[in-house]
Amino acid sequence: MTGNAAPFRALMEADGQSEAAIRAFEAAYAQLLSGETAMIGEETITPATDLPELDTIKTNEQPSAEEAAKLVDATVVIKLNGGLGTGMGLEKAKSLLPVRDGQTFLDLIARQILQLRQAHGDALRFLLMSSFATRDDTAAALQPYTDRLGTAETLQFIQSRIPKVDAATLAPAECPENADMAWCPPGHGDIYASLLGSGNLDRLLDEGVRYAFVSNSDNLGATLDLDLLHHFAQTGDAFLMEVTRRTAADRKGGHLAIDRQSGHLLLRESAQCEEADMPAFQDIDRHQYFNTNNLWLRLDLIKEALDAHGGLLPLPVIRNQKTLNPRDKSTPKVFQLEVAMGAAIGTLDKTSAIIVDRTRFAPVKTTEDLFALRSDAYILTEDERLELHPDRAGIPPNVVLDSAHYKLVDQLDQAIPHGVPSLREAQRLKVVGPVVFASGVTIQGEVTFQNAQAERATVPAGIYKDQIVDL
Numbered sequence: 001m002t003g004n005a006a007p008f009r010a011l012m013e014a015d016g017q018s019e020a021a022i023r024a025f026e027a028a029y030a031q032l033l034s035g036e037t038a039m040i041g042e043e044t045i046t047p048a049t050d051l052p053e054l055d056t057i058k059t060n061e062q063p064s065a066e067e068a069a070k071l072v073d074a075t076v077v078i079k080l081n082g083g084l085g086t087g088m089g090l091e092k093a094k095s096l097l098p099v100r101d102g103q104t105f106l107d108l109i110a111r112q113i114l115q116l117r118q119a120h121g122d123a124l125r126f127l128l129m130s131s132f133a134t135r136d137d138t139a140a141a142l143q144p145y146t147d148r149l150g151t152a153e154t155l156q157f158i159q160s161r162i163p164k165v166d167a168a169t170l171a172p173a174e175c176p177e178n179a180d181m182a183w184c185p186p187g188h189g190d191i192y193a194s195l196l197g198s199g200n201l202d203r204l205l206d207e208g209v210r211y212a213f214v215s216n217s218d219n220l221g222a223t224l225d226l227d228l229l230h231h232f233a234q235t236g237d238a239f240l241m242e243v244t245r246r247t248a249a250d251r252k253g254g255h256l257a258i259d260r261q262s263g264h265l266l267l268r269e270s271a272q273c274e275e276a277d278m279p280a281f282q283d284i285d286r287h288q289y290f291n292t293n294n295l296w297l298r299l300d301l302i303k304e305a306l307d308a309h310g311g312l313l314p315l316p317v318i319r320n321q322k323t324l325n326p327r328d329k330s331t332p333k334v335f336q337l338e339v340a341m342g343a344a345i346g347t348l349d350k351t352s353a354i355i356v357d358r359t360r361f362a363p364v365k366t367t368e369d370l371f372a373l374r375s376d377a378y379i380l381t382e383d384e385r386l387e388l389h390p391d392r393a394g395i396p397p398n399v400v401l402d403s404a405h406y407k408l409v410d411q412l413d414q415a416i417p418h419g420v421p422s423l424r425e426a427q428r429l430k431v432v433g434p435v436v437f438a439s440g441v442t443i444q445g446e447v448t449f450q451n452a453q454a455e456r457a458t459v460p461a462g463i464y465k466d467q468i469v470d471l
Contacts, residue, residue, distance in 0.1 A: 003170035018197025021160030038316035082131035089408030093134035189339030238301035242294035266346035
């Protein structure tokens with residue numbers, strides 16, 4: 001492939017992107033031109049095994065109160081806040097989606113941080129990595145908390161954006177009628193370049209901050225855990241990934257593995273897996289652990305790695321081929337060059353992983369996730385975390401909703417005006433066709449509701465257990 005990086009640099013400079021962001025894109029573009037792919041063949045890896053477990057660490061490695069205070073003083077909590085949730089029909093930051101009792105993800109995150117500061121000292125730092133698309137909505141939503149958390153300007157840094165690449169010419173994609181359509185996010189792996197380019201990495205290091213806990217804003221189970229922080233500090237590693245055991249619902253998520261040649265841990269996403277290897281990728285007994293995207297970073301070592309590679313981390317680039325306008329398949333094909341934050345486990349020196357339980361993982365990627373999270377299968381803890389009810393034994397309910405009727409949040413809300421059915425004892429709930437749940441519906445075991453009619457049918461109050469219900 002032949003191409004020219006100069007027009008991309010000119011565009012990014014004119015757009016005000018940092019030098020770190022530009023260099024990161026140039027490295028990704030060079031991978032595209034070279035034909036190098038991020039594919040990871042099953043024959044090149046072995047399953048990850050014998051990882052340490054958080055429960056054991058909590059028993060053996062608890063920090064003293066003095067140690068904990070020093071560690072918190074040297075830590076920043078960073079939430080990834082760049083997503084719009086367009087797949088669910090949202091046009092604002094996904095973190096502003098109501099989750100419980102009118103409280104949004106951002107409300108609960110703010111309350112988590114305030115509680116942590118009250119318990120461990122006001123020195124705990126907090127940042128949101130927002131995007132151009134989420135910055136303003138987030139700033140407005142932070143107003144009730146600015147007197148206690150800080151201003152929207154100091155709490156947010158903005159991830160970079162990069163040009164889409166025309167798949168036919170390898171030149172910058174053009175969309176005169178909507179200039180923003182020609183740009184895309186570079187994936188959450190951009191956090192390293194954005195921390196550096198925004199000046200936050202150097203500022204934090206100058207203030208004595210050495211540790212960062214990073215997680216998705218839609219994962220309310222991910223809070224600062226002092227035992228994990230203490231363990232990470234003790235290892236001296238540059239990077240620690242929280243993983244948990246895969247269930248049937250996690251077959252498509254990225255999993256941890258070991259590179260046969262180097263013996264190094266690595267992360268394999270579904271986009272890095274050839275079709276022939278997909279059965280092995282989805283074998284949850286073979287590849288047992290998936291990335292929660294709860295990551296711990298040693299900032300001084302991250303800075304050393306960035307400096308050693310000219311201001312970027314050499315992360316594998318996932319080449320996503322899409323159309324210029326995602327909603328119009330007739331528009332030109334483009335490449336979106338993305339990197340994953342967790343992929344640093346395979347490129348940094350001194351990295352590790354630790355097994356955590358599902359209480360630290362409750363993300364919302366689809367309306368099915370949101371349906372479950374709003375139910376009694378999850379509880380809101382005293383420290384403002386949403387986690388699986390203890391009766392669930394660490395296994396979330398499997399919710400399958402007809403995408404023709406429930407893909408978008410407003411469609412989901414029409415089905416649950418009286419609240420989400422009880423799912424505490426549900427293994428699987430499947431809904432086919434348009435329905436509305438009455439108040440007082442309880443699901444036990446595996447239940448399917450089917451409505452073949454065009455008009456919405458009501459699911460009456462009652463207990464439904466291991467049955468198929470035609471409405």
